[in-house]
Amino acid sequence: MESLSEEIRNVSGGLSKGLRHRAENVISKGEAGKRLLVSSKVWCNTIPTTDCDVMLTFPLQANENQVMWLLSRIRGMTPGIKVNIKHHQHSRVYGFYMKADCDTLLKGADDLHLPKPLKTEFGGGHKEFVYDDRDLFEGYHDPDVFFSSQERQMIIQHILNTSLRSTGSEVVGKIELYEGQAIIPTLESKGIVCLLPLHSLDDLKELKSTWIHSFGAQPLEKITNYFGVKIGLYFAYLGHYTMALVLPSFIGLIVWQCSGKSQLQDDVCFILFSIVNVLWATVYLALWKRQSASLAYQWGTLDKTNELLVESRPLFKVHNGVL
Numbered sequence: 001m002e003s004l005s006e007e008i009r010n011v012s013g014g015l016s017k018g019l020r021h022r023a024e025n026v027i028s029k030g031e032a033g034k035r036l037l038v039s040s041k042v043w044c045n046t047i048p049t050t051d052c053d054v055m056l057t058f059p060l061q062a063n064e065n066q067v068m069w070l071l072s073r074i075r076g077m078t079p080g081i082k083v084n085i086k087h088h089q090h091s092r093v094y095g096f097y098m099k100a101d102c103d104t105l106l107k108g109a110d111d112l113h114l115p116k117p118l119k120t121e122f123g124g125g126h127k128e129f130v131y132d133d134r135d136l137f138e139g140y141h142d143p144d145v146f147f148s149s150q151e152r153q154m155i156i157q158h159i160l161n162t163s164l165r166s167t168g169s170e171v172v173g174k175i176e177l178y179e180g181q182a183i184i185p186t187l188e189s190k191g192i193v194c195l196l197p198l199h200s201l202d203d204l205k206e207l208k209s210t211w212i213h214s215f216g217a218q219p220l221e222k223i224t225n226y227f228g229v230k231i232g233l234y235f236a237y238l239g240h241y242t243m244a245l246v247l248p249s250f251i252g253l254i255v256w257q258c259s260g261k262s263q264l265q266d267d268v269c270f271i272l273f274s275i276v277n278v279l280w281a282t283v284y285l286a287l288w289k290r291q292s293a294s295l296a297y298q299w300g301t302l303d304k305t306n307e308l309l310v311e312s313r314p315l316f317k318v319h320n321g322v323l
Helices: 004-010 017-027 031-037 040-046 064-077 102-112 131-136 149-163 183-189 201-212 220-227 229-244 246-258 263-298
Strands: 054-057 081-088 093-100 115-117 126-128 170-172 175-177 194-197
Touching (some): 054 149, 064 081, 064 093, 064 170, 064 183, 081 149, 093 102, 093 149, 102 131, 102 149, 149 194, 149 220, 175 183, 183 194, 201 220, 220 229, 229 246, 229 263, 246 263
Antiparallel strands (some): 054 194, 081 093, 170 175
16 A cells, blocks of 8 residues: 555645745644644635545544545545545644545435436426436536535535445444444544535635625525525525515604604504504515525425435444444
């Protein structure tokens, strides 16, 4: 087996000047700085992610034999995932930079039943992706366009969790893996590795300019493509609810201006305002149901299986009758 140092030398790249500068500043602060350096926040702010979707890190001064063992398992059991390994001198942390090829992503989308757009001649709209019927879907040849960064990361995590399993009784450090046990979730639970989804700096800059620093309509499509449908629906609801509050706020301001002149007038105003609020809440709920259904259809999740009906803990397995 190729040594770890040779493996690292064969991989092009290295630390950027910005990362070296930050590392020197952090290391000078002692042990607290070292812990900060390996945090996910620092990784996301410093590591270029143009050719990488997911990063797997190890603790400080990790055992090289364990690193090489896991590397051989990933490359042997998941050949569709490209792995580059780097050892960062200042932090002494090993990192696996992973990206899946197009065919692997398409098969993963089939396993996860991801909704993808159909070609116009086949009816358009969204449909759960089927690998055997991939020719029916628009733009499936280009994974960077066909999949969002969030979807690529979800597929890679799914493949690592389901395909990477122990082939027999194996020992990693003090951890014993039995046959069929998922390797990555087990090592994560024991603190041996940490799986990090990496940010796309270009997408973040675009969201910052069109969303955070903008006073116009929220770019819901961009938010959903980057963070997923759940987050997209959350911010869609916030925007819809905030706009809907304009009417009761305006009426409440009028009621406040008219109150205080007499007890009878106050009673009438408060009763009318209560009736208005009841009517407003009823109409608002109906409008939001319509809007959420429209967004769910647009994003292809209207007919998606409810998460409560999905098998819980699919990686769980009883070993020798012990829970």
